[in-house]
Amino acid sequence: MSIKVVIKRNTYFDSVSLMSLSTKANQIEGVEQAIIGMGTEMNKGVIRNVGLMTPEVEEATAGDLMIIVKTANADETESAYLAVEELLTNKNSAQAKSDIKYATIDSAAQGIPDANFAVISVNGAFAVREARKALENDLHVMLFSDNVSVEDEVELKTLAHNKGLLMMGPDCGTAIIGNTGLCFANAVRKGSIGIVAASGTGSQEVSVRIHDFGGGITQLIGTGGRDLSKEVGGIMMLDGIKALDADEATKVIVLVSKPPEASVEKKVLAQIKECSKPVVVYFIGGNEEAVVAAGGQFAKTSKEAALKAVLLAGIDEAGINKRALNVPLIEEVRAKLSPEQKYIRGLFCGGTLCDESMYLAMEKFNNVYSNIQKNPDFLLKDINVSQEHTFIDFGDDDFTNGKPHPMIDPSSRIERFLQEAKDPSVGVIVMDFVLGFGSHEDPVGVMLPAIIEAKQLAEKEGRHLEIIGYVLGTDIDKPNLEDQVKKLIDAGVTHASSSTNAGLLAREMVLKGDHHE
Amino acid sequence: MIHAKSGDNYFLQQLVDREFTGTVHSVFKHALNIRSVADGEIFTLATTAMDNAPNTLVIDLDTLDNLHIKQNDSVRMKRDQLLIEDKLQIGIQTATCWQCHLPIFPSDTTKLKNNVVQVKRFIDLYGKSGGMKRSDSPVSEFEAETSRLLKQRTTLLHDGLCNRRLDSFQQYALDLVGLGPGLTPSGDDFLVGLFTIILLEGSPCSIYQPLCESVIKIMKPLTNDISYTTLKKAAYGQVRESIHSLVCAMLSGTETESIQALKKVLAIGSSSGTDIALGLISGLEANIKLGG
Numbered sequence: 158m159s160i161k162v163v164i165k166r167n168t169y170f171d172s173v174s175l176m177s178l179s180t181k182a183n184q185i186e187g188v189e190q191a192i193i194g195m196g197t198e199m200n201k202g203v204i205r206n207v208g209l210m211t212p213e214v215e216e217a218t219a220g221d222l223m224i225i226v227k228t229a230n231a232d233e234t235e236s237a238y239l240a241v242e243e244l245l246t247n248k249n250s251a252q253a254k255s256d257i258k259y260a261t262i263d264s265a266a267q268g269i270p271d272a273n274f275a276v277i278s279v280n281g282a283f284a285v286r287e288a289r290k291a292l293e294n295d296l297h298v299m300l301f302s303d304n305v306s307v308e309d310e311v312e313l314k315t316l317a318h319n320k321g322l323l324m325m326g327p328d329c330g331t332a333i334i335g336n337t338g339l340c341f342a343n344a345v346r347k348g349s350i351g352i353v354a355a356s357g358t359g360s361q362e363v364s365v366r367i368h369d370f371g372g373g374i375t376q377l378i379g380t381g382g383r384d385l386s387k388e389v390g391g392i393m394m395l396d397g398i399k400a401l402d403a404d405e406a407t408k409v410i411v412l413v414s415k416p417p418e419a420s421v422e423k424k425v426l427a428q429i430k431e432c433s434k435p436v437v438v439y440f441i442g443g444n445e446e447a448v449v450a451a452g453g454q455f456a457k458t459s460k461e462a463a464l465k466a467v468l469l470a471g472i473d474e475a476g477i478n479k480r481a482l483n484v485p486l487i488e489e490v491r492a493k494l495s496p497e498q499k500y501i502r503g504l505f506c507g508g509t510l511c512d513e514s515m516y517l518a519m520e521k522f523n524n525v526y527s528n529i530q531k532n533p534d535f536l537l538k539d540i541n542v543s544q545e546h547t548f549i550d551f552g553d554d555d556f557t558n559g560k561p562h563p564m565i566d567p568s569s570r571i572e573r574f575l576q577e578a579k580d581p582s583v584g585v586i587v588m589d590f591v592l593g594f595g596s597h598e599d600p601v602g603v604m605l606p607a608i609i610e611a612k613q614l615a616e617k618e619g620r621h622l623e624i625i626g627y628v629l630g631t632d633i634d635k636p637n638l639e640d641q642v643k644k645l646i647d648a649g650v651t652h653a654s655s656s657t658n659a660g661l662l663a664r665e666m667v668l669k670g671d672h673h674e
Numbered sequence: 675m676i677h678a679k680s681g682d683n684y685f686l687q688q689l690v691d692r693e694f695t696g697t698v699h700s701v702f703k704h705a706l707n708i709r710s711v712a713d714g715e716i717f718t719l720a721t722t723a724m725d726n727a728p729n730t731l732v733i734d735l736d737t738l739d740n741l742h743i744k745q746n747d748s749v750r751m752k753r754d755q756l757l758i759e760d761k762l763q764i765g766i767q768t769a770t771c772w773q774c775h776l777p778i779f780p781s782d783t784t785k786l787k788n789n790v791v792q793v794k795r796f797i798d799l800y801g802k803s804g805g806m807k808r809s810d811s812p813v814s815e816f817e818a819e820t821s822r823l824l825k826q827r828t829t830l831l832h833d834g835l836c837n838r839r840l841d842s843f844q845q846y847a848l849d850l851v852g853l854g855p856g857l858t859p860s861g862d863d864f865l866v867g868l869f870t871i872i873l874l875e876g877s878p879c880s881i882y883q884p885l886c887e888s889v890i891k892i893m894k895p896l897t898n899d900i901s902y903t904t905l906k907k908a909a910y911g912q913v914r915e916s917i918h919s920l921v922c923a924m925l926s927g928t929e930t931e932s933i934q935a936l937k938k939v940l941a942i943g944s945s946s947g948t949d950i951a952l953g954l955i956s957g958l959e960a961n962i963k964l965g966g
Contacts, residue, residue, distance in 0.1 A: 167745070169700040169900070172856035172943040176804055179855065183813040192816045194855025198896055203823060203853070207815040219852060219898045568800070572933060606799040 158189070159231040161238045162213040164196065168222040170245075182241045187233040188226060191241055196221040262287055266294040276339055278302055284327060285309045292316050292324065299379065300326030301340055307388045310381070314392040323400065324393060326381040330357040330595075333364065333377035341564060343593035344633040348373015349470045351407035353397035355380045355414035356441075358507025358552075358564075358591065359459060361629060362656045363413055363439065366463030368631045369480075369655075371472045375407040376400075385417035385425070395428050402432050409469045411437045411462055412453075415512065416444075426451035435469045437462050441509065442516045459513055460657035480654035482661055490585075490651075490666040493621035498584035501663045502577040503548035504570050506563040506600075507629065507656075510589045514660030515548040521664055522546050528553055543577060546667075564596045571607045578611030578622060585623045586611075587663040589656070590641060592630030601628065601641045608648045623666055626650040627659035675755065676762065678769035681731040685717050689731075689751055689766055696749040698758065699899065706738055706758075707900055708749050716903040719756075719764070725938070726772040727914035728907035731756075733764055774912045777922050779876040783962055789924040789932040790958055796933055797940070797951055805860030805945030806952045816855070824853060824860055828956065831868070835879060835960040843882055847889045851905075852897040860949045862901045865889075866908040867953020870921060871961060873911035878964035879957060916942065917950060924958065 170178070175193060182191035192209070194200050196217025204210055209225055217223050224245075226238045259265035262275060275291040277284060281304025291298045292313065300313075305327035317324030325332055331354070332339040336347050343361055345368040352374065354360030364374050378400065380393035394412065401407045410432065417425060417440065429436045429451045437454040439462035448455040454469070456462035460480075468474055501518060505511035511529060519525045524545040530536045537544060540555050550556075551563040551570055563569050570588070577583055590600040597603065608624060615622035626645040630638045642652050653659035681689075688694055692712065699707040704721040718730040721737060747759045756764040780786065803809035804817065806828065812818040831846040833839075850861030858866075869886045872879045886909040894902055907913065920935040927935070940947040 169702075169857060169898070171702045171705075172858060172946055175856050176944040179817075180813050190814045190816065192814060192855065194816075195852070195857065195859065195898055197852025197859060197898070199823075199849070199851065199853035199859070199861065200820075200855060203816060203819050206819050206823075209816075219896060568937070571800075572930065610799065 159228050159234040160209055160211060161226045161234045162211050163224045163238070163242075164213055164217045165222040165224070167220050169220075170222065178241075178244050181244050182226070185237055185240045187228050187237045188241070189229055190225075190227040191237075192223065192225040193241070193245075194223055195219060196223045262290040262294060262296075266291075266296065273297060274299070274334065276301065278340075281305055281327075285313065288313050288324070288327075289316065292320060292322055295320065295322065297323040298325060299329055299332050299334075299339055300324070300381070301328075301330060302326070303328040307383065307386070310383060310389055311392070314384075314389065318392055318396055323378065323396065325379045328383065329379035329381045331360050331377065332379045333374055335376070336374075338594040341591070341593065341595040342377065343368075343629070343631050344635075345631055346373035346633075347375070349375060349406060349408040350411060350466045351375045351401035351404060351409070352377040352411045352413060353380065353394050353401065354378070354412070355382055355384050355394060355417075356509040356512075357382075358589075358629070359413045359439070359441070359509030359513075361507070361591070361593065362459045362510060362513075363411055363463050363466075365629055365631050366460055366655060367411075367467055370463055370467040370477050372463075372467035372470050375404060380414075385414055385421045387418040387420060389421075391417060391421040391425055394425055398425075398428050398432060398436070402434055407434065408471075409435050409437065409466050411439065411466045413439050413459075413462070413509075414441070415509075416440045416442055422447065426453065429453045437465045437469070441512050458517075458657040458660075459509075460655045480658060482658055482665075486651065487662065487665045490621075490623050491669055494584040494623065494667065494669075495620065496669075497581055498620065499545075499667060500543075500580075500582050501546045501548075501585045501587060501667055502543055502580075502583050503587045503663065504574055504577070505548065505550050505589050506552055506567055506570070506591050507589050508550045508552050510627070510629070510656045510659075511548050511550040513656050514587060514663060517657070517660035518546055518548070518664050521668055528555055541573075543580070549573065564591045564600075567597055567600045567603050571604065574604065574607050575611060578614060581618075581620065583622070584667040585625060585663045587625040587653075587659050588627070589659070590626060590628045590645075592628060592634040592636060592638060592641065599636055599641075601626070601644045605644060605648055608645075608650060612649050624650045625653050625659055625662050625666075627653040627656055629656065676764050677734045678756075678764055678766045679722065679732045679734050680726055680772050681766065681769040682726065682728050683771050683773040685729050685731055686766065686769060686771060688717070689756060694749075694751045694756070698743055698745055698747040698749060700745060701738060701743050703737055703739055706743060709899070714899075716899050725915040728774060728912040729903060730914075731764070731766070731769065772915070774915070774918050776870065776874050776911050776913075776918065777925055779874045779878070779961060779965075780925055781876075783965065785927070786925055786958065787962060789927070789929060790955060790962070792929045793924060793932055793936050793951065794955055796936055797948060797955070801940060801948035801951065802945040803948075805854055805856070806864055806949045807945065820854055820860070824850070824864070827853070827861070828864055828952075832956045832960065835868075835882065835956070836963045838881070838964070840881065840885065843885045844889055844892075847885075848893060848896065851889075851893045852901075854949075856944060856946065857898070858901040858904060858943065858946050859897060860945060862897055862905050863943075863946045863949035864953040864956070866905055866913065867917070867950040867955070868957045869905070869908040869953075870911070870913050870917060871954055871957025873909070874921070874961075877957075878961045914942075917954070920951070921954065924954070 275296040278301035284302035378397040439456040445455040526544040527548040696708040808821040854860030916938040923931040923935040
C-alpha cells in the first residue's frame with residue numbers, strides 16, 4: 158500500500174464539486190481510495206479510523222483541502238495522484254475559462270460575420286427587440302422566449318417573411334437545423350424528411366419515430382405554438398413548407414400541429430397543393446377529407462405520420478419494425494383490473510404527447526378531462542384533482558409558473574403520480590419520459606422510487622396498478638434509451654414503444670365491455 | 675454597476691453604518707465570501723440563483739464566473755457602492771431588506787405530525803446520499819465510515835435531546851462539528867437544522883438554547899469559517915429563507931406546501947439540504963415527544 162497526501166492551504170471548493178471530484182477520483186485506474194475533503198479534526202478522525210493517517214494529514218486545519226490518494230503499489234501512486242490533481246485543475250480552469258461572450262446581437266453579428274442563425278432566449282420583455290435586431294442583421298431566428306404579444310409576433314414574422322428569413326417562434330422549443338438539435342430535440346439520423354411543426358414534443362416524437370423506422374431528417378423547423386392561429390395566419394408554417402420544398406435534400410415534408418384555425422388550415426392546404434413534394438399532415442384530431450382533397454397524406458397519429466413519411470421517402474417497408482401493439486398484454490391487464498378500476502390517468506411532460514393519448518381516449522370515452530382540453534366542459538375544475546379519465550400536461554403554464562419545465566425537472570409529477578396511484582378507481586397510469594438535448598439527464602430515474610412505492614402500495618391493497626411508460630428518444634440519444642427502458646421494465650412498468658402505442662394501450666386496457674362509456 | 679436585489683438586515687447595516695472593508699475569502703460560481711477586516715466575520719454576495727440568507731446580499735447577476743475575482747482581493751464601501759477592486763461595483767441602495775423571523779412552535783401539532791411523516795418519506799425517496807443519508811454504494815471507505823459516525827452521533831444527540839440529557843448535549847453536538855468532507859460538513863448542516871428548531875419560540879426543546887450558544891463559543895477551530903458563520907447564525911435563530919419557509923410549512927402548512935418547500939431545501943449544495951432537513955426533523959420529533 159502506498160499513500161500520497163497533499164494539503165492545499167485555505168482552498169475551498171463548493172460541496173457539489175467536492176462530491177463530484179471525490180467520486181471521479183475514486184474511479185481512476187489504480188486508485189484504491191481517494192479522499193478529497195476539508196481538513197477538520199473530525200474528518201482527520203475518520204481518516205485515522207480507515208488507516209490513512211499520515212503526519213501531513215495531522216497538520217491540516219479546518220480551512221485546508223486534503224487530497225489523499227491510496228494505491229496498491231508505490232509506482233502507481235504518483236500517476237494516480239496526478240490524475241486526481243488534473244481533475245481539480247480542470248475544475249478550476251473550467252471555472253476560469255472565458256468563452257467569447259457577446260453582450261448584444263449587434264456585436265455578435267459583427268464578431269461572427271459568417272453566422273446566419275440566432276437562438277434567442279431572453280425575458281419576454283426584451284425578446285421582440287432582440288429578435289428584430291437579429292432579423293435586421295439578416296439572421297434567421299429561433300425565439301425560445303414566450304410572453305410576446307400576438308401583434309409583435311405578426312410584426313416579426315412579417316419582417317422575416319419580407320427578408321426571406323425564418324422566424325421560428327416565439328415560444329419555439331424544438332428545432333433541428335443542419336443536423337444540430339436546438340433547445341429540446343433528439344439526436345436523429347440525417348435523411349430526406351423535413352418537418353415543419355407548431356408543436357414541440359409532437360415534432361420530437363415524429364422525428365424519433367422516423368429515425369426508428371430507418372429514415373432521417375433534413376430540417377425540423379419549429380413555428381411556435383401560435384403560428385396557426387387566425388391572428389398570425391400560419392406565416393411561418395407557410396414559409397417553412399416553401400423552404401423545404403426548395404431544399405434539394407428534402408424529399409418528403411411532414412407537418413405537425415394541433416388543428417389550425419379554419420381559415421389558416423385552408424391557406425396551409427392550399428400551399429400543400431402547390432408543393433412539388435409529398436406532404437404528410439399530422440394535425441392532431443384533424444380532418445382527413447380536407448387534407449386528402451388538398452393532395453396531402455393524412456395521418457391520425459404521430460406513428461402513422463412517421464411511417465407514411467419513411468415509406469414516401471423510399472424506405473423498404475419489409476425492413477421496418479412497425480412496433481405492433483401488444484394485444485395479448487391488453488387482455489392480460491384487463492383480467493387483472495377490478496371492475497372499480499375504470500379510469501386512465503395520463504401524467505405528461507410533453508403537451509402533444511398528452512394530447513395524442515387524450516384524443517385516442519376520446520375516441521372511446523365521453524368523460525375525458527384535462528387541463529388542456531379544448532372543450533371547456535371537459536376542462537378540469539381543479540387542476541390538482543382528477544375527474545374520471547384525466548390527462549395532465551405538466552408543461553402547461555398552470556404547472557410551470559416560476560418552475561422549470563417538467564422536461565428539465567420531471568420531479569414535478571411525483572406527488573401527483575403518488576396521489577393517482579392511491580386512487581382505487583384508477584386502472585392505468587400512463588407517463589412519458591423525454592430524452593435528448595435540453596432534457597433531464599435521467600428522467601426515468603427521477604420517477605423510479607415513486608413507481609416502486611406505488612406498485613408496492615397497490616400490491617399491499619390487493620390491487621393491480623398498471624403503469625405504462627413511454628420513453629421518447631433514439632438509440633443515439635443521451636441518456637441511453639435502452640438503459641432508461643430497462644429501468645422501467647425492471648420496476649414492473651409496461652413499456653410502450655411509441656406515443657401512439659402508449660395512448661392505445663392505456664385506452665384498451667381499461668376498455669371492458671361493461672365499462673365502456 | 676450591478677445592483678443588489680435584497681440583503682440581510684444586519685449585513686446592510688454593517689455596510690451603511692461602518693466604513694466596511696474586507697478581503698475576498700473564497701469565490702464560487704454563485705457565492706462570493708468576504709472576510710470583514712474589523713472582526714473577521716464572513717459575509718456573502720450571492721447571485722440570483724441563491725435565496726436570502728443571514729449575512730448575505732443577493733446581487734443581480736446570474737453567475738460570478740468570468741469576473742476574475744480572486745482570494746484576498748480587497749473589498750470596500752465607497753458612497754453607496756460596494757467595490758471589489760475594480761472588478762465589481764455593487765449599488766446597495768436598491769436592495770430590499772430581509773431578516774429571518776422564525777415562527778412560533780404551535781400548541782396544536784396535528785398538522786406538524788403529518789407533515790413530519792410526509793417529509794421523512796420524501797427525504798427517504800429523494801434526499802441526496804453521501805452525508806447523513808447513507809449511500810447504498812459509498813465511493814470509498816472514508817465515505818462509509820463518515821456515514822457510520824454521522825448516524826451514530828446524530829442518534830446519540832437525538833436520544834439525549836428526547837430524554838432531556840442536558841449534560842451530554844454540548845459534547846454530542848461538538849462530536850458532529852466538522853464531520854463530513856464538504857465545504858459545509860454534514861455534521862454542521864445537521865446542527866443548522868436542529869438549532870433552528872431549538873430556537874423556535876415556544877419550542878419544547880428551548881431549554882437547549884443556551885447550550886447552542888456554548889457550542890458556538892467552542893466550535894470555531896473545528897470547522898471552516900464559512901460553515902462556522904452559518905452555524906453561528908443558526909444558533910441565534912437566523913437561517914436562510916428556504917429553511918425558514920420549510921419550517922413554516924411544516925409547522926402549519928399543508929402536506930403539499932411542506933413538500934414544495936422541502937424541494938428547495940434539498941437543492942442546497944450536494945447533500946447539505948438533505949442533512950439540514952434531517953436536522954430539522956430530529957428537532958421537530960424531539961419537540962413532539964417533549965411537548966407531549
